[in-house]
Amino acid sequence: MTTAVLELRSVTKEFHGNAAIKDVDFALHAGxxxxxxxxxxxxxxxxxxVAAGVYxxxxxxxxxxxKPVEFLSPQxxxxxxxxxxFQETSLVPSLxxxxxxxxxxxxxxxxxxxxxxxxxQFLQSLNFEVDPTALVxxxxxxxxxxxxxxxxxxHNAKVIIFDEPTATLTPEEKYHFFKLVNRLKxxxxxIIFISHALEEALQISDRITILRDGEHxxxxxxxxxxxxxxxxxxxGRNLSKEIHGETGEKRKSRPSxxxxxxxxxxxxxxxxxxxxxxxxxxxxTGVFGLIGSGRTETFKIIAxxxxxxxxxxxxxxxSGKPVRYRVPKPAINDGIIYVTxxxxxxxxxxxxxxxxxxxxGLLGADLNKNLMxxxxxxxxxxxxxxxxxxxxxxxxxxxxIELSGGNQQKVVLAKALVQKPKLIILDEPxxxxxVGAIAEIHDMINELAxxxxxxxxxxxxxxxxxxLSDRVLVYRLGRVxxxxxxxxxxxxxxxxxxxx
Amino acid sequence: MINPFAxxxxxxxxxxxxxxxxxxxxxxxxPNNQLEELPEGIAGASPDDSALWHGEPxxxxxxxxxxxxxxxxxxxxxxxxxxATSGDRLAIASVDNGLEIFDANLKNIxxxxxxxxxxxxxxxxxxxxxxxxxxxxxxxxxxxxRRDLMEMNRAGSxxxxxxxxxxxxxxxxxxxxxxxxxxxxxxxxxxxxxWRSQVIEIxxxxxxxxxxxxxxxxxxxRIHRRPSGGYWLTIFAPRSPLIEFVLREPxxxxxxxxxxxxxxxxAPAYISGQSxxxxxxxxxxxxxxxxxxxxxxxxxxxxxxxxxxxxPQRSFHSRSGGTRHGITSALEHDDTLWLTSRxxxxxxxxxxxxxxxxx
Numbered sequence: 106m107t108t109a110v111l112e113l114r115s116v117t118k119e120f121h122g123n124a125a126i127k128d129v130d131f132a133l134h135a136g137x138x139x140x141x142x143x144x145x146x147x148x149x150x151x152x153x154x155v156a157a158g159v160y161x162x163x164x165x166x167x168x169x170x171x172k173p174v175e176f177l178s179p180q181x182x183x184x185x186x187x188x189x190x191f192q193e194t195s196l197v198p199s200l201x202x203x204x205x206x207x208x209x210x211x212x213x214x215x216x217x218x219x220x221x222x223x224x225x226q227f228l229q230s231l232n233f234e235v236d237p238t239a240l241v242x243x244x245x246x247x248x249x250x251x252x253x254x255x256x257x258x259x260h261n262a263k264v265i266i267f268d269e270p271t272a273t274l275t276p277e278e279k280y281h282f283f284k285l286v287n288r289l290k291x292x293x294x295x296i297i298f299i300s301h302a303l304e305e306a307l308q309i310s311d312r313i314t315i316l317r318d319g320e321h322x323x324x325x326x327x328x329x330x331x332x333x334x335x336x337x338x339x340x341g342r343n344l345s346k347e348i349h350g351e352t353g354e355k356r357k358s359r360p361s362x363x364x365x366x367x368x369x370x371x372x373x374x375x376x377x378x379x380x381x382x383x384x385x386x387x388x389x390t391g392v393f394g395l396i397g398s399g400r401t402e403t404f405k406i407i408a409x410x411x412x413x414x415x416x417x418x419x420x421x422x423x424s425g426k427p428v429r430y431r432v433p434k435p436a437i438n439d440g441i442i443y444v445t446x447x448x449x450x451x452x453x454x455x456x457x458x459x460x461x462x463x464x465x466g467l468l469g470a471d472l473n474k475n476l477m478x479x480x481x482x483x484x485x486x487x488x489x490x491x492x493x494x495x496x497x498x499x500x501x502x503x504x505x506i507e508l509s510g511g512n513q514q515k516v517v518l519a520k521a522l523v524q525k526p527k528l529i530i531l532d533e534p535x536x537x538x539x540v541g542a543i544a545e546i547h548d549m550i551n552e553l554a555x556x557x558x559x560x561x562x563x564x565x566x567x568x569x570x571x572x573l574s575d576r577v578l579v580y581r582l583g584r585v586x587x588x589x590x591x592x593x594x595x596x597x598x599x600x601x602x603x604x605x
Numbered sequence: 606m607i608n609p610f611a612x613x614x615x616x617x618x619x620x621x622x623x624x625x626x627x628x629x630x631x632x633x634x635x636p637n638n639q640l641e642e643l644p645e646g647i648a649g650a651s652p653d654d655s656a657l658w659h660g661e662p663x664x665x666x667x668x669x670x671x672x673x674x675x676x677x678x679x680x681x682x683x684x685x686x687x688x689a690t691s692g693d694r695l696a697i698a699s700v701d702n703g704l705e706i707f708d709a710n711l712k713n714i715x716x717x718x719x720x721x722x723x724x725x726x727x728x729x730x731x732x733x734x735x736x737x738x739x740x741x742x743x744x745x746x747x748x749x750x751r752r753d754l755m756e757m758n759r760a761g762s763x764x765x766x767x768x769x770x771x772x773x774x775x776x777x778x779x780x781x782x783x784x785x786x787x788x789x790x791x792x793x794x795x796x797x798x799x800w801r802s803q804v805i806e807i808x809x810x811x812x813x814x815x816x817x818x819x820x821x822x823x824x825x826x827r828i829h830r831r832p833s834g835g836y837w838l839t840i841f842a843p844r845s846p847l848i849e850f851v852l853r854e855p856x857x858x859x860x861x862x863x864x865x866x867x868x869x870x871x872a873p874a875y876i877s878g879q880s881x882x883x884x885x886x887x888x889x890x891x892x893x894x895x896x897x898x899x900x901x902x903x904x905x906x907x908x909x910x911x912x913x914x915x916x917p918q919r920s921f922h923s924r925s926g927g928t929r930h931g932i933t934s935a936l937e938h939d940d941t942l943w944l945t946s947r948x949x950x951x952x953x954x955x956x957x958x959x960x961x962x963x964x
Contacts (some may be wrong), residue, residue, distance in 0.1 A: 360912075360916075360918065361632050361633050361916060361917065361918065362916060363916055364632070364820060367628050367629070367820050368629075369624070369626035369627065369628060369629065370624075370626045370627075370846070381626075381627075381628075381629035381631075382629055382631055383628070383629060383631050383632050385632050415618065416618050416619055417618070417619035417620075417624075418619075418620065419624070419626055420620070420624045420626045422820065425816070425819050425820060427621065427624075429620070576632065585631075588631050588632075588635055590635075
């Protein structure tokens with residue numbers, strides 16, 4: 106019989122009297138990769154946080170290497186060999202990559218040069234292309250995640266917990282990450298892997314555990330699972346068709362409405378290069394491109410979050426009227442709403458409640474008619490939108506940071522929708538969101554387009570682009586290089602245009 | 606007070622009125638090669654406008670009015686510039702004679718017009734029987750449209766002519782080369798104002814009700830109603846950043862108009878690339894004997910199908926390097942689209958059942 110390195114027996118964790126996980130049994134064997142899957146809010150993160158000493162269980166026991174343990178902090182768990190890579194980055198932005206890697210292991214005197222050299226060697230051994238001298242605040246989401254992973258590996262842990270490690274990585278970075286995970290496994294490290302990408306779990310795991318609504322559903326060897334089976338265990342119904350459009354019928358695309366947005370020869374440094382395209386009402390315009398292709402930057406210019414070139418920066422016309430925003434506020438007032446890809450950093454106020462966050466959208470768009478904050482309106486607004494978008498929460502006064510990724514995204518969407526958009530730009534709307542919430546967000550996107558709203562959906566996930574888009578714009582090297590109608594588009598064609 | 610400064614700043618920074626940008630050909634206007642792939646059409650001298658007369662498509666070809674079966678229906682003393690039909694009535698506009706009305710036997714029944722109507726670019730009978738006309742310019746003939754554009758004139762007008770009493774009423778003037786007109790179901794008309802690249806709705810009282818379609822990436826011309834609803838809109842020449850730039854340089858334009866022959870102007874054309882004397886952009890150089898379809902061009906073939914609200918639904922193109930350029934009219938009859946091309950001087954026919962929705 107295989108020995109369990111880490112075991113949780115009948116563990117329950119309650120917040121404000123509500124159980125996030127209930128009587129969950131979980132065992133991690135030595136040298137195995139064990140995926141934990143479930144919808145957002147299923148309790149995956151809570152379970153692993155209990156194991157990593159972030160939360161103290163309300164009931165139940167944790168056994169580590171056969172002995173009962175009660176870690177008082179993640180630091181204590183780390184000292185005992187349990188390391189966790191958090192979904193939300195825990196790096197210190199004002200320190201360099203090398204300093205972050207060394208954090209917690211500092212000596213009384215630290216020689217910077219030596220620090221950088223050892224960090225450089227270590228990062229290269231992991232095949233992570235990150236400059237150790239760069240400030241973490243200047244890194245993109247993907248690079249931050251790589252530093253997080255490197256930090257966990259550096260502590261020579263016996264158990265490493267990866268919570269959504271691949272959400273921001275490119276295919277090549279993922280390839281290196283999986284190689285690294287397998288290398289760690291061969292060295293005898295046990296790994297817990299949490300991901301919404303089911304293919305990744307099926308590819309990398311030895312065993313899979315599925316949670317639903319905080320309860321254990323099934324644990325078995327990976328060979329016993331397939332994609333549809335995982336989804337039905339996760340949500341209690343088959344959503345594969347809803348998410349991937351596997352209905353067998355060709356979806357009829359919506360006819361083009363009026364041209365709402367016209368971008369003409371837009372330029373911004375080397376990121377956006379003389380690009381032109383239009384967005385039409387009543388359609389979902391899917392925007393695909395590899396990371397660094399300039400798609401997000403283009404739409405940030407349109408939304409006023411980034412400035413275009415000062416000289417000959419091109420034109421943006423909203424309903425025929427030239428617009429040039431230096432800050433997002435006038436764009437919001439004109440009805441251009443951009444929903445960020447990095448919700449944790451730019452999407453919401455994490456220490457504020459759901460109601461306050463949704464109401465802040467109203468305040469941002471100057472749509473509140475009162476001189477002061479109207480708490481009754483705030484509560485009513487939160488009630489309406491949490492119901493409409495099915496936000497799973499204890500109450501609307503819960504802090505957004507306490508919600509699961511999918512529910513956080515729904516709050517961000519609610520905050521955008523209260524602003525009464527005339528053009529809504531959704532940047533990676535389902536990144537880090539579970540399958541159940543993906544289907545709900547997809548339904549919402551379709552509903553918005555059906556009402557005649559022009560919807561722009563930037564996504565790196567091709568099945569999502571193909572399922573939702575009425576037309577697809579492909580970005581490469583800072584400009585739109587190809588346009589496909591829904592009938593013409595295929596994964597191969599889109600990827601070819603994005604790469605060649 | 607701030608306007609002149611804003612203009613100087615715009616000119617310095619290349620934005621606002623000084624931005625030499627052109628709307629993209631995307632969405633329903635995404636380029637294809639469908640006009641170029643059509644079989645050879647009916648050769649003509651200079652086919653221009655078209656209309657349906659007693660169940661048969663007619664087209665104007667220089668001085669002659671031709672049927673697509675090859676019969677000469679009428680011959681005039683000067684080139685025809687527009688035609689329209691309604692029941693037994695045939696309206697013909699020509700360079701010398703202006704607007705003339707004919708009956709079913711082609712007998713001239715033109716009343717004495719109380720005002721001189723000239724330089725007509727488009728005609729249409731509305732459902733109520735009123736004859737609307739477009740006069741591209743008050744002083745330049747339709748064949749001089751390139752000069753009119755380069756002079757940035759706004760000397761066009763739209764009016765109504767009563768074919769029984771001869772009363773002519775100018776409904777709206779100071780338009781930028783109105784080149785197409787069609788009656789709407791509400792009694793107003795849709796007019797394509799070429800130099801402003803837009804289609805506008807004008808009421809019988811001369812009010813511009815709304816802009817129905819704007820930011821057209823070319824100069825819109827004649828509009829024909831589709832039997833099943835919606836319209837065919839022809840774009841007779843493309844806009845390009847170079848031409849937009851020239852249009853913002855008055856000194857250069859003035860010198861160009863004064864010193865160069867019209868065929869050598871940097872201006873849109875019905876057809877281009879025929880002579881090495883013509884102005885050429887670097888991107889339009891032939892590589893290995895082939896002109897790239899996306900090369901900068903002064904001429905283009907484009908016809909757009911719109912819905913009843915003038916929202917483009919699909920389009921047919923002849924791109925750079927093609928010859929089916931300068932489409933000046935598109936008439937749908939019996940699932941066939943008849944197109945007059947000033948570029949290749951052909952009347953092209955397209956079976957709509959083999960294209961797009963009906964395929």
